[in-house]
Amino acid sequence: MDHVNPSHRYRTVIVSDAHLGTPDARGEYLLHFLESIDCDNLVLNGDLLDVWNMQRRRWRGSPATTRLFQLLLRLAATGAEVVYVPGNHDECFRDYVGQSFAGVGLYRQWRHVLSDGRTALILHGDEFDGAMSSTPLARLAGNLGYELLLRFDRLSRRLRHRLGRGHWSLCRYVKSRIPGALGYIGQFEQAAVAHGATEGVDVMICGHIHHANLFEQDGVTYANSGDWVEHCTALVEHHDGRLEILDWAAVADEKAHGPIGSPAEANDASDRAAACG
Numbered sequence: 001m002d003h004v005n006p007s008h009r010y011r012t013v014i015v016s017d018a019h020l021g022t023p024d025a026r027g028e029y030l031l032h033f034l035e036s037i038d039c040d041n042l043v044l045n046g047d048l049l050d051v052w053n054m055q056r057r058r059w060r061g062s063p064a065t066t067r068l069f070q071l072l073l074r075l076a077a078t079g080a081e082v083v084y085v086p087g088n089h090d091e092c093f094r095d096y097v098g099q100s101f102a103g104v105g106l107y108r109q110w111r112h113v114l115s116d117g118r119t120a121l122i123l124h125g126d127e128f129d130g131a132m133s134s135t136p137l138a139r140l141a142g143n144l145g146y147e148l149l150l151r152f153d154r155l156s157r158r159l160r161h162r163l164g165r166g167h168w169s170l171c172r173y174v175k176s177r178i179p180g181a182l183g184y185i186g187q188f189e190q191a192a193v194a195h196g197a198t199e200g201v202d203v204m205i206c207g208h209i210h211h212a213n214l215f216e217q218d219g220v221t222y223a224n225s226g227d228w229v230e231h232c233t234a235l236v237e238h239h240d241g242r243l244e245i246l247d248w249a250a251v252a253d254e255k256a257h258g259p260i261g262s263p264a265e266a267n268d269a270s271d272r273a274a275a276c277g
């Protein structure tokens with residue numbers, strides 16, 4: 001990639017679960033992140049757009065989302081390898097895997113060799129939903145509860161913004177204290193590690209569960225890039241092959257005023273319009 005003033009340089013950047021098109025997406029943070037980095041490979045690992053939600057509500061888009069797509073196309077045009085692996089909320093794009101649009105390649109999953117020689121398999125992760133032990137009814141209840149939680153999360157974010165406080169996620173707080181949520185995360189991670197071992201790769205990279213993590217087990221490194229709804233996290237590969245999870249909300253909040261102007265308010269305003277539309 002070729003930015004004027006990238007403040008962070010990586011070999012590979014992996015982001016997932018931005019859920020753009022929902023009131024909860026942190027598009028301004030993601031835009032600010034992508035404008036601040038320089039990398040050779042950018043992998044969008046699913047649920048970048050929330051087409052499910054866009055079909056339920058009439059989506060009017062937001063300036064951040066438009067600028068984000070312009071940026072992605074510009075990055076692809078300037079030589080970066082930009083890969084889009086559709087997830088379950090944007091699974092309609094799975095019909096187009098194997099094709100490329102304006103330099104952005106669509107793949108069902110992506111194999112990547114790190115600069116230290118390790119092999120990595122990158123896929124969204126809804127493939128492992130069947131390995132979860134919860135019943136369909138429990139999942140439905142979980143989804144409804146999750147939507148309610150996101151609404152409260154939005155309210156608390158607005159309040160914190162008015163009080164001049166940084167990013168903090170109610171969802172993250174609640175999930176970290178519910179044993180069932182942690183059990184779900186653990187089951188997912190175990191299924192992913194087992195799949196990585198079956199596929200014979202050194203590193204298994206996913207998104208989907210909105211929980212960034214990086215650990216090694218049974219000779220497989222598990223990495224999850226997290227999300228841009230409850231958190232603002234990305235997985236990066238440094239030029240020596242080292243993997244790291246970045247918490248961009250923490251970086252942006254450190255810079256006093258956050259990213260571009262007042263992100264929470266800008267996001268909320270444009271997406272509130274979308275939700276009412």
Ligand SMILES: [Mn+2]
Binds near residue numbers: 087089
């Ligand atoms: Mn997903």
